[in-house]
Amino acid sequence: MEKYVLEMKNISKLFPGVKALDSVNLKVKPNQIHALVGENGAGKSTLMNVLSGVYPYGTYEGDIVVNGVTCKFKKIKDSEAKKIAIIHQELALIPTLSIAENVFLGNEQSNAGIIIDWHKTKLKTMEILKKVGLKESIDNRIKDIGMGKQQLVEIAKALAKDVKILILDEPTAALNDEDSDHLLDLLIELKKEGITSIIISHKLNEVTKVADEITVLRDGKIIETLSKGIDEISEKRIIKGMVGREITDRFPKREHKVGEICFEVKNWNAYDHMDESKHKLKDININTRVGEVVGIAGIMGAGRTELAMSIFGKAYGKKISGTILKNGKKLHLHNVKDAIDNGIAYTTEDRKTSGLNLIDDIKGNICIASLKSISKGIVIDANNEIKVAEEYRKKLGIKSPSILQKTGNLSGGNQQKVVFSKWIFSDPDILILDEPTRGIDVGAKYEIYSVINKLAEKGKTILMISSELPEILGMCDRIYVMNEGRIVGELNSSEASQESIMHCIMQSH
Ligand SMILES: Nc1ncnc2c1ncn2[C@@H]1O[C@H](COP(=O)(O)OP(=O)(O)OP(=O)(O)O)[C@@H](O)[C@H]1O
Ligand SMILES: [Mg+2]
CATH class of the missing domain: 3.40.50.300 (P-loop containing nucleotide triphosphate hydrolases)
Structure with missing residues (x-):
């Protein structure tokens, strides 16, 4: 057996104006849970998108080696053929379809390869749902079940394809503690069946609990990989690796x-x-x-x-x-x-559907709820718009080459910062x-x-x-x-x- 189920060697990836990955070397051992941590925009999702073929061979530098074999994935299907499955930061389920339909989407069970065999599909779905511990009728629609259950459907979908390397990009971000625990326990179970998980998370308490190895990324570079049982693993050490300095207080002080x-x-x-x-x-x-x-x-x-x-x-x-x-x-x-x-202002929990206009740039998104205050008469004052957007980009550290970047191209956490800026700027x-x-x-x-805190101190x-x-x-x-x-x-x-x-x-x- 190979020492590593996966090796990513000297991976570099450029976007216009951004070096998202800079000679990254990632080594993942079999039957483990490997965590990938780092600040917003560090390159975690990009690295996993390279691995899964979202960014095809030729659009990045470096090599991907799976079980000792160098792979050149041209599309997602190619990585799936090597038993790699990715569950993205924003789930990719179809809300109006049933659980069964989602689990086998693009992987339908057919009779002699022509007609979809619904009986077979349903039986197989029930079997997999049992495995992931989802107690829900397979005919229920995705939109009618909670986020925790949706995550389990995503995992079921991966298992239906007989996965060996399961990549989860912030799977517990939207889950409560109970659902998160269930999901993490499931990953530990899957490990026993020979499934390796790579999990991206900002919840460091979970990472330190379940991960066998933790790789820390900062600004597109690997800082270190920590191994359970060998290295001292603590949230403090991980944070230091992530941000490059120690953070003593998690909550700033406020005068009440x-x-x-x-x-x-x-x-x-x-x-x-x-x-x-x-x-x-x-x-x-x-x-x-x-x-x-x-x-x-x-x-x-x-x-x-x-x-x-x-x-x-x-x-x-x-x-x-x-x-x-x-x-x-x-x-x-x-x-x-x-x-x-x-x-009154309300920042939504779901930035994808109601928080942002992903095809518009940072500047437009921040100013959209406050057009009056940046306009002269009925005309938007472009200079003012730029000034305001720059101010918020600096204040919240929105990572991007410029405020003209489309928000759809920002990392998940940076999109969230734009949503937040938009409402703060509306001065509610x-x-x-x-x-x-x-x-x-x-x-x-x-x-x-x-x-x-500053807003509260101002009397909001x-x-x-x-x-x-x-x-x-x-x-x-x-x-x-x-x-x-x-x-x-x-x-x-x-x-x-x-x-x-x-x-x-x-x-x-
Ligand atoms: N399609 C794209 N076009 C341009 N820049 C991009 C694109 N995708 C990502 N980037 C940039 O690459 C960098 C890495 O982004 P990535 O999404 O990998 O971060 P991340 O570590 O997953 O962050 P988060 O924790 O916020 O999800 C960021 O600076 C981001 O703005
Ligand atoms: Mg990400």
């Missing part, structure tokens, strides 16, 4: 000056968009004060995003009732424009943040937290939804706990802890 109540949501009720019989938000009462950062904690499916979107000009929900008050005055928000005009009084640091590296998280109010409890605990003055569409607890920062939040959730059942 909380004033009067400035935003209230009262007796708020809403029913599901698709199915009006489902009561999704039940008698919700929340408020925030001037200069306050308020968190909404809860498990996936608690209704936090639905709450935020329904407040944001009824972007979610049917039969909405209740009142919204700003500085004691009732607001009538019929649509998103009304919400923006009244000083009430900023609702939905998973603001998903897919963001440790250093950039700190920058985003600093911006949030921030409502922050996050599934990362340490973030909620590290940032918020006050925390609402939500479960099954209701507010089930309210805690001050002094009484809030991981345990007290979980306690509220458990008690509400």
Whole structure:
């Protein structure tokens, strides 16, 4: 048996104005979980796209050696033939198709190679779903199941192709702790069956827990590969490798000056968009004060995003009732424009579908929600637009050769920074943040937290939804706990802890 199941030798990859990979050497041993970590834009996704043939042979320099054999993949199908499968940062499932259809998409089970054999497809799907631990009817559509389950469908899809090297690009970024644990356990199980996983993640606690080896990338170069049992593996050491310096505090300090109540949501009720019989938000009462950062904690499916979107000009929900008050005055928000005009901003958790215009550049995306403030009369002031975009690029460290770069070409975390800039620049009084640091590296998280703190110090109010409890605990003055569409607890920062939040959730059942 070869010592390495995979070797990537001296891989370099250029994009216009960017050296995304610079002589990278990656060695992966068989039957292991190998983690790839690094800051946003370090080159992790690019390296895996080279490996899987997304970037064909000839568009990069260097060699890919799989089980001792040099490979020249011209397309994704070629790497699949070598039993390599990649699950991308943004999932590639088709929402309106069923689980079974997705699992065998492009790999349909046929009779004598002509007609799709649905009976065979379904039996095989059921078998694979059992293996990945997904308890769901195979006829259910992707759009009706949660993110955790969608990830498992992606893995099922890879297993259906008899994969030996499974690449997962930030698989747990959008998952709650329970779903993440399930997924990581599955990778450990698959290891026993001879499947090697390469996992990209910003969640360093998970990386240190499951990875046998960890490779750290910085600015397109390999810094080091750490092996469990040989090297000392700690988050501190990994972070130092990633950012090139030590980070002592994860959360910047803020002067807490909380004033009067400035935003209230009262007796708020809403029913599901698709199915009006489902009561999704039940008698919700929340408020925030001037200069306050308020968190909404809860498990996936608690209704936090639905709450935020329904407040944001009824972007979610049917039969909405209740009142919204700003500085004691009732607001009538019929649509998103009304919400923006009244000083409310909402950063979505899902940047691909609703956060960004991927074919537009950084500058256009940052300024789109604030056209009035950069225009002279009805004409956009191009100089002003450039100035503003440059300012945010520097402030948040958006990695890109220029602000004229299409956001579709940015790395995942840098896209998230653009979404964030866009809403900060719109200078809202009430900023609702939905998973603001998903897919963001440790250093950039700190920058985003600093911006949030500055806004609070300026007297703005921030409502922050996050599934990362340490973030909620590290940032918020006050925390609402939500479960099954209701507010089930309210805690001050002094009484809030991981345990007290979980306690509220458990008690509400
Ligand atoms: N199609 C492209 N065109 C131009 N530049 C690109 C393209 N794809 C990636 N880049 C650039 O290459 C660099 C590496 O990007 P990559 O997506 O590999 O980063 P990453 O490590 O996966 O980051 P993240 O953690 O944010 O996902 C970045 O500077 C990015 O802007
Ligand atoms: Mg990436």
